[in-house]
Amino acid sequence: MFKKSSVVYLFLFLSLVFNAQETIKVEGLIVDKDKYPVPYAAVSILSKSIGTASNDDGGFVLKLIQDNLKDSITVSALGFKTFTIKVEDFIGLDEKIIKLVEDVVSLDEITLVDYKSYVKDALKNLKNTTQRKGHQLNILYRRFSNENGTSRFLVEHYLKVYDRGPTSSEFEEIEVAESRKSNDYRFAKKKQKFHAAVMIAKQNPLRKGIYRNDYKWEVIDDTSYDGEDVIVVEGKQKENPKKWIKLYIGVDTKGIYKLENYNLKAVYIYKKNKEGKLVLSYHNREYVFNEKVTPYMKKLLKLKSNMIKLSYRHEAIVLGVENNGKKIKVRDNIIKGKDIGDYNIEYNSDFWKNINLPPDSKFYKRSAKQLEELFGIPLENQFKLIKY
Structure with missing residues (x-):
């Protein structure tokens, strides 16, 4: 039997750059409880089939438009609980640090x-x-x-x-x-x-x-x-x-x-x-x-x-x-x-x-x-x- 309990800190540093097409640049860094990067996490807006993966260092960028402000960003990675937040809610955060507590994985002997x-x-x-x-x-x-x-x-x-x-x-x-x-x-x-x-x-x-x-x-x-x-x-x-x-x-x-x-x-x-x-x-x-x-x-x-x-x-x-x-x-x-x-x-x-x-x-x-x-x-x- 294996057990895991972990905490993920998702540091999302947002920079907004509006050009003629009203492009919004959402930039972030994904790390675990020990501040080690979480590479290759799936970062998506599922409803619009927009996405990317975090790099070796846990960093990612999403370039969105004004219409995406009501959409939700979803971050999924093996070993960590999926994190979801609306784009506009994230923009409204005073501190761009999100802390997630993991579920404990405890598989029974039958499994x-x-x-x-x-x-x-x-x-x-x-x-x-x-x-x-x-x-x-x-x-x-x-x-x-x-x-x-x-x-x-x-x-x-x-x-x-x-x-x-x-x-x-x-x-x-x-x-x-x-x-x-x-x-x-x-x-x-x-x-x-x-x-x-x-x-x-x-x-x-x-x-x-x-x-x-x-x-x-x-x-x-x-x-x-x-x-x-x-x-x-x-x-x-x-x-x-x-x-x-x-x-x-x-x-x-x-x-x-x-x-x-x-x-x-x-x-x-x-x-x-x-x-x-x-x-x-x-x-x-x-x-x-x-x-x-x-x-x-x-x-x-x-x-x-x-x-x-x-x-x-x-x-x-x-x-x-x-x-x-x-x-x-x-x-x-x-x-x-x-x-x-x-x-x-x-x-x-x-x-x-x-x-x-x-x-x-x-x-x-x-x-x-x-x-x-x-x-x-x-x-x-x-x-x-x-x-x-």
Whole structure:
């Protein structure tokens, strides 16, 4: 039996910036009782399908309009009680600090003994717990390319994705709507023969199919989500225990709120829409590999071997979900065999200033600084200069 009692302090610092379109910028920071950040929390206005996820440091930004003042902001994160407040009520607070007390999670022995049935039911009931009807995901997709721990190339795409959820083997259509990227400072320019976003679906174990009898399962923790008790079940492959998967399963709904996988240390987080169906909220993974370098590069980079350590750090943040078929507009423009860094779309600075980009995390700031210091060019200038 596992028990948890925790307190969440949600620090929401609000700044209002009214432009010609009456834009309202709501900026906040989410931390736990010990003031540690709560990353990847779903921050939404469910009634309008507006949302984002908090960054590595627990920060988030929502850009709203005057009409949203009567709407409610909802913050959901595993392990914490869902917090809801009207936009206008939050603006009226004298002190922008909200304290939430967590429910105590205490699962009985019957629940723990019967955990294998939860895995079975969760996988079987994906068609009932997830959003299967075609919907559009608006995704901020990032890939940092690193060499020996230094960021040398950044690509960010704003994607429109047509999806039918985890019961579908892959995304049906992907449109690269907007793009920005840094100068490419890599020495080893290894390209992927596909747009990296397609792997969100293709490498998702829920979509590929999890054969539960191939794993040895055990409960390793419990938590909560949206007021529901959640058990954390880990499965290790019987033939190769190094291959593992973790499922965060709702005790009542059998919904899978989060999935972690040994492959690329991938994380998938799902949130409820206004109909209570689960849709993708956040994903990250990191591909680490080594490449052989020339003797000249070895000397130039002061390497001790003929190999250089490379990594691609991927992150996908769902900024909005459109369920109205009449409003779904996805124009598939993915080109087979083309790396994400080779899409040449002119940088639209106005667009990037007006979407719900999360605040720059410490990792993002550090990586951006590395990219700027390579040749002394501000990242914003690189976005503007790199056109074709």
